[in-house]
Amino acid sequence: MSYITDRKRANRWGSAKSGTQHFWRMKVQSVALLVLIPLFLIAVAPAIGKDYAGVTDHLSRPFPAIIAVLTLTVSFLHFADGFQTLIEDYVHGLWEKVLIIGMTCLCWGASVVAIFAIARLAL
Amino acid sequence: MADVNRGSRPLSPHLQVYRPQLTSITSILTRITGNALIVAMLMIVWWLIAAATGPDAFAVADGFVTSWFGILILALSLWALWYHFLAGVRHLIWDSGVGLDLDTAYKLGYGVVGGSFVLWLLTLIILFAV
Numbered sequence: 001m002s003y004i005t006d007r008k009r010a011n012r013w014g015s016a017k018s019g020t021q022h023f024w025r026m027k028v029q030s031v032a033l034l035v036l037i038p039l040f041l042i043a044v045a046p047a048i049g050k051d052y053a054g055v056t057d058h059l060s061r062p063f064p065a066i067i068a069v070l071t072l073t074v075s076f077l078h079f080a081d082g083f084q085t086l087i088e089d090y091v092h093g094l095w096e097k098v099l100i101i102g103m104t105c106l107c108w109g110a111s112v113v114a115i116f117a118i119a120r121l122a123l
Numbered sequence: 124m125a126d127v128n129r130g131s132r133p134l135s136p137h138l139q140v141y142r143p144q145l146t147s148i149t150s151i152l153t154r155i156t157g158n159a160l161i162v163a164m165l166m167i168v169w170w171l172i173a174a175a176t177g178p179d180a181f182a183v184a185d186g187f188v189t190s191w192f193g194i195l196i197l198a199l200s201l202w203a204l205w206y207h208f209l210a211g212v213r214h215l216i217w218d219s220g221v222g223l224d225l226d227t228a229y230k231l232g233y234g235v236v237g238g239s240f241v242l243w244l245l246t247l248i249i250l251f252a253v
Contacts, residue, residue: 114167
């Protein structure tokens with residue numbers, strides 16, 4: 001028998017263990033991507049398949065480089081949050097934490113690799 | 124009260140007990156396409172860092188990206204991208220509290236599936252032919 005009240009025990013312990021921050025963050029990312037994805041397909045995607053000189057030349061221009069950085073970083077953040085929801089739905093216990101931490105690290109790592117690569121090509 | 128039956132509560136009926144419907148299939152596809160896009164994203168990051176490294180590294184990455192397998196991944200990912208894009212728009216509409224009745228949900232579902240194929244073919248032709 002616990003002397004704590006039911007309300008006090010439930011307080012701050014909803015099923016998500018947090019409020020609506022995760023939902024709202026994904027919503028902001030998704031609206032940003034509605035603009036960025038078409039711009040990426042117009043400004044960056046045509047470089048895929050070009051030869052080495054063509055690719056380095058393409059990404060040395062400011063607009064494709066900036067759109068590539070923005071699209072890839074926002075996409076990876078959106079992916080990390082979306083993947084977290086997938087895992088929270090289907091995997092529980094230790095593996096839930098392992099997979100969420102692993103994918104979050106992979107997404108941040110891949111973003112930084114992309115930013116470094118584009119900065120090196122652009123500058 | 125809050126600690127009664129913790130850990131062995133009944134779960135809600137899961138996917139397999141329902142007959143597939145347009146609304147459920149379009150919802151599941153949103154999740155599958157979104158998560159599958161990681162493959163193309165990592166491939167593009169590899170291609171970028173290879174280009175930043177030098178001609179030799181680029182030749183390896185470009186060889187994979189422009190192989191039939193790489194092109195297959197990119198082409199399928201382009202459909203997944205448009206599907207997830209339009210399904211995301213549908214969620215933003217729903218989040219505003221509009222279109223949650225069954226009739227509108229079905230219309231939006233057909234719009235997402237149809238629109239994804241239209242935009243896919245359009246961008247496939249533009250990106251691969253030009």
